[in-house]
Amino acid sequence: MKKILYLHGLDSCAPEDKMRAIIKAHNTAFVVSPHIDYRLSPDCIFDELFKLAESIKPDLIIGSSMGGRVGYYIAKKLGCDVILF
Numbered sequence: 326m327k328k329i330l331y332l333h334g335l336d337s338c339a340p341e342d343k344m345r346a347i348i349k350a351h352n353t354a355f356v357v358s359p360h361i362d363y364r365l366s367p368d369c370i371f372d373e374l375f376k377l378a379e380s381i382k383p384d385l386i387i388g389s390s391m392g393g394r395v396g397y398y399i400a401k402k403l404g405c406d407v408i409l410f
Contacts, residue, residue: 327351330383330399331358332374334390347387357381363391375399 329351333339339358347356359377363370378386378399385406388396393409400407 326355327353327385328381328383329353329356330378330381330386330396331356332386332388332392332396333358333361334392335363337389337392351385357383361392361395371395371398375402378403 329347331339331344331347338360344356344358348354357377359374361370361374374395383403383405385408386396386400386403387408388394389410396407397409
């Protein structure tokens with residue numbers, strides 16, 4: 326089963342309809358989408374999300390807006406696929 330980490334944008338969240346679309350498009354039931362408060366220290370956010378990504382070992386990271394920026398660096402470090410928008 327493909328594991329996906331979805332990172333939402335600043336002052337946003339992961340709406341249910343978006344999660345259903347990701348699950349359907351990638352034929353998986355394993356999507357992790359943490360609530361992220363980007364207003365905390367950027368280093369702290371990156372470290373927390375990187376630890377989460379290391380623990381779930383995603384096959385794909387999807388990032389939107391600010392989540393795309395963080396997702397890019399996490400995917401680069403982990404060497405996994407990434408979709409950014």
